[in-house]
Amino acid sequence: MKRAFLGEFEEVVLLTVAILSDAAYGVSITQEIEQKTGRVVGFSTVHTTLQRLAEKGYLTSTMGGATAERGGRRKRFFTVTSAGRRALQEVKQVREELWSALPPQTLQLMGG
Amino acid sequence: MKRAFLGEFEEVVLLTVAILSDAAYGVSITQEIEQKTGRVVGFSTVHTTLQRLAEKGYLTSTMGGATAERGGRRKRFFTVTSAGRRALQEVKQVREELWSALPPQTLQLMGG
């Protein structure tokens, strides 16, 4: 089936990975999403989406080494690929195109 | 289940209805989407989404009267509600928040 580049939540996750740069893994991504957007989602939700983004080639991942902290499993760190960056740019541009076409009247009703 | 305000395509459709103001109905919306975004979708795809947006209270619709043109069924015109405008504004704001948090390094890789 034909598809758009990114689903609504996929875009949020992809952006968040970009924001966290070197420190992007399941838990930190989930927390950052909540922080920045107020949206509360479970870890598994985020992981599922990370997985799908990786399959699409928008993310890569590598296992982190053991840390000197408490305990727990190793983290899997994610990085945005160039294809991922391109996809983000693309959706941004399309959306800006649409917003710029809104009649001033509508903008006014929105308190612009 | 909990849901975000708008799905990816729902947002596109909602914005397009706003752009077309008084002239927003199935066919014109479909064409405008293709025009502005390069995305090709069938009429039924758009209609399905219009229906859902109406159920969510982001759109209302009224039947148009008969026209003096060729033939064909009456059009159903759509209008964005104030809740719809609020939803658009909301998603826009969240996205801008995320974009503004991107490290300059990433922006540069995007050719910003």
Next chain:
DNA sequence: CATTTGTTCGACATTATCGTATAAAATACA
């Protein structure tokens, strides 16, 4: 080996998308 921190899995809800069926207005034409 119990606790902690994280990731995988399996399942189901919501959205995206299409193809086909219908509806209704205007025209053609017998």
Next chain:
DNA sequence: TGTATTTTATACGATAATGTCGAACAAATG
């Protein structure tokens, strides 16, 4: 003139892709 045909649109039914959970599993460390 009244009915078949063409035109323009919307409605319906089905399936693929995304969004979302809860619970299972994995691996560090004291």
